[in-house]
Amino acid sequence: MPPPPKQSISGLRSIKRDFSSFLPSASQDSVISSSDPNAIPWTPTPPKQSKLSGAEQRLRDIEEALKGNLVSSEIALASSQTSRSTMLQKRPSSSQDPPAKRRQLPSSWNDPEPIQRSAYFSSSSTRTPVVNKTLTNNAPGRTAPISLSQEQQHILQLVREGQNIFYTGSAGTGKSVLLREIIAIMRAKHSRSPDAVAVTASTGIAACNIGGMTIHSFSGIGLGLESAEVLANKVRKNKKASARWARTQVLIIDEISMVEGELFDKIAHIGSILRKRPEPFGGIQVVVTGDFFQLPPVTKGQKATFAFEAEMWRKTIKKTFNLTQVFRQRDPEFVDMLNEMRFGKLTPGSIARFRSLARDIVYEDGLGATELFPLREDVERSNTARMRVIQGETRSFTALDGGTLTDETQREKMLNNFMAPKTLTLKIGAQVMLIKNIDDTLVNGSMGKIVKFIDPSASLEEDDIAYGGKPSSKNGKAGKKQSSGVMWPVVDFLQPGGGLRRVTVQPESWKVELPNGEVQVSRTQLPLILAWAMSIHKSQGQTLERVKVDLAKVFEKGQAYVALSRATCLDGLQVLHFDPARVNAHPKVVDWTRTLATVS
Ligand SMILES: Nc1ncnc2c1ncn2[C@@H]1O[C@H](COP(=O)(O)OP(=O)(O)OP(=O)(O)O)[C@@H](O)[C@H]1O
Numbered sequence: 001m002p003p004p005p006k007q008s009i010s011g012l013r014s015i016k017r018d019f020s021s022f023l024p025s026a027s028q029d030s031v032i033s034s035s036d037p038n039a040i041p042w043t044p045t046p047p048k049q050s051k052l053s054g055a056e057q058r059l060r061d062i063e064e065a066l067k068g069n070l071v072s073s074e075i076a077l078a079s080s081q082t083s084r085s086t087m088l089q090k091r092p093s094s095s096q097d098p099p100a101k102r103r104q105l106p107s108s109w110n111d112p113e114p115i116q117r118s119a120y121f122s123s124s125s126t127r128t129p130v131v132n133k134t135l136t137n138n139a140p141g142r143t144a145p146i147s148l149s150q151e152q153q154h155i156l157q158l159v160r161e162g163q164n165i166f167y168t169g170s171a172g173t174g175k176s177v178l179l180r181e182i183i184a185i186m187r188a189k190h191s192r193s194p195d196a197v198a199v200t201a202s203t204g205i206a207a208c209n210i211g212g213m214t215i216h217s218f219s220g221i222g223l224g225l226e227s228a229e230v231l232a233n234k235v236r237k238n239k240k241a242s243a244r245w246a247r248t249q250v251l252i253i254d255e256i257s258m259v260e261g262e263l264f265d266k267i268a269h270i271g272s273i274l275r276k277r278p279e280p281f282g283g284i285q286v287v288v289t290g291d292f293f294q295l296p297p298v299t300k301g302q303k304a305t306f307a308f309e310a311e312m313w314r315k316t317i318k319k320t321f322n323l324t325q326v327f328r329q330r331d332p333e334f335v336d337m338l339n340e341m342r343f344g345k346l347t348p349g350s351i352a353r354f355r356s357l358a359r360d361i362v363y364e365d366g367l368g369a370t371e372l373f374p375l376r377e378d379v380e381r382s383n384t385a386r387m388r389v390i391q392g393e394t395r396s397f398t399a400l401d402g403g404t405l406t407d408e409t410q411r412e413k414m415l416n417n418f419m420a421p422k423t424l425t426l427k428i429g430a431q432v433m434l435i436k437n438i439d440d441t442l443v444n445g446s447m448g449k450i451v452k453f454i455d456p457s458a459s460l461e462e463d464d465i466a467y468g469g470k471p472s473s474k475n476g477k478a479g480k481k482q483s484s485g486v487m488w489p490v491v492d493f494l495q496p497g498g499g500l501r502r503v504t505v506q507p508e509s510w511k512v513e514l515p516n517g518e519v520q521v522s523r524t525q526l527p528l529i530l531a532w533a534m535s536i537h538k539s540q541g542q543t544l545e546r547v548k549v550d551l552a553k554v555f556e557k558g559q560a561y562v563a564l565s566r567a568t569c570l571d572g573l574q575v576l577h578f579d580p581a582r583v584n585a586h587p588k589v590v591d592w593t594r595t596l597a598t599v600s
Pocket of ligand 1: 146147149169171172173174175176177178291327328540541542543565
């Protein structure tokens with residue numbers, strides 16, 4: 001099978017932000033302990049073989065990756081093999097090469113059995129539910145390759161020319177899609193100096209989603225509590241951090257709404273000190289994006305200062321753009337309602353419409369809405385309770401972690417930023433979400449249900465060679481294999497046009513790399529999470545077709561807007577306890593936005 005064509009994939013937004021401290025892997029870890037008798041019986045590491053076919057090698061990599069009991073040299077090996085195959089055959093991992101590539105699914109992902117449609121989940125409410133038979137993906141671009149809009153292209157061009165830019169836009173206007181293009185284009189522009197483009201974000205999870213590091217890690221300032229001068233002296237003593245400052249030519253900062261103004265000032269100042277240049281950030285080109293109406297900086301009770309309030313903001317940002325075309329939602333009524341909500345000013349008509357969304361919705365294909373909660377404890381409780389009521393065997397999948405970082409605390413912190421949990425616990429009937437872009441219709445955010453577990457080695461076919469990387473077998477068919485004891489989940493995924501697609505899900509890799517290519521941490525795990533519930537932080541950046549939100553639980557400004565704007569259409573959105581008083585925009589953000597002269 002020829003390698004998949006390298007084209008931009010559409011609609012695939014590898015989830016940008018969400019999550020770090022908000023939804024640790026505990027949500028799944030706590031469901032079943034690793035000593036669970038039903039956990040997969042991992043086979044011992046087989047002796048190393050010198051010549052394996054591509055399919056054998058792939059299978060071996062994955063089996064080893066999932067065992068989690070390898071010695072460190074083996075971890076590095078398994079990890080690098082998986083990474084290699086990822087780079088060769090699949091869309092690049094989120095780390096160094098963000099634009100998604102379309103990839104062809106191997107036959108092993110597709111299950112030959114016909115899909116059984118049955119309703120696994122039903123509403124426990126006594127209200128008369130709305131039966132949704134026809135809901136399909138309303139997010140344009142999910143089934144066709146994305147071509148950037150004019151406004152997106154314009155910004156891309158100015159960034160390419162070297163300008164310092166901040167671009168914003170309401171939820172779903174394609175900020176992340178554009179950012180991925182910017183990263184790719186700027187990396188290509190500076191291809192001779194691989195350290196030149198630094199990709200950062202305000203939170204660990206947001207950084208993971210764009211394959212970068214946090215702005216704290218980039219700048220090497222730790223907690224960053226001291227003055228810029230003291231911090232700059234500290235950074236000087238840190239070889240890696242000072243080299244980063246010296247080599248960086250373009251600094252990208254995503255999710256700027258969660259960066260405090262004071263931090264922005266400090267980092268801009270440190271750049272000037274270290275690079276011995278008077279300009280903010282020492283003259284590095286700075287590209288900033290985010291939406292200040294979404295989640296604000298975490299302040300532990302103090303008043304939030306936003307990055308736009310920083311003294312250095314005006315000195316750094318030469319042009320501000322507002323993306324206006326909404327892609328996530330097509331329904332103009334819904335777009336207007338969300339825009340009103342963004343500014344915290346709802347019309348009576350919109351309030352009435354939001355209130356009408358309290359109805360229950362039963363989806364005939366059996367896949368329920370994902371309930372979004374502000375607190376991770378609620379997410380955990382909800383997913384655990386749903387797992388408990390399903391009868392049947394539990395299977396646990398332990399991730400293989402690798403990478404060069406040795407500081408355990410830092411390592412754990414970074415690993416917790418991956419969407420993929422350390423231990424994933426599944427059952428037949430569990431509602432899951434795909435957390436990687438696989439191809440045009442299997443995307444980050446695709447919802448599905450586990451229908452069975454199969455032993456992949458028993459039915460490994462020639463096509464798996466293409467998926468597995470190096471087609472080293474010259475003799476054609478890889479043939480049937482002996483059972484490895486590893487079972488993989490088969491999932492019915494909801495398709496953009498309606499209907500279900502059945503696939504066998506195989507492990508994938510995530511990694512955090514330094515600009516020089518050094519893999520700091522990596523994780524290999526099945527690209528699934530339980531998806532009856534999710535934190536609002538984790539959902540930030542997501543596009544979801546079926547969403548349920550209880551606004552009585554929302555407490556932070558911007559939370560309601562983030563949660564509701566994940567939905568692609570009103571038909572797939574259920575809102576409980578809608579109260580306009582809970583829909584708040586930060587007054588400072590509203591005032592500042594009014595002062596912006598938007599360049600069209
Ligand atoms: N030029 C485009 N053509 C078609 N679809 C697009 C385009 N740009 C973005 N999209 C689609 O719109 C949806 C939202 O895009 P994206 O996630 O980049 O928006 P965002 O502004 O980052 O949203 P949020 O602020 O809510 O995270 C995605 O499904 C994406 O594929």
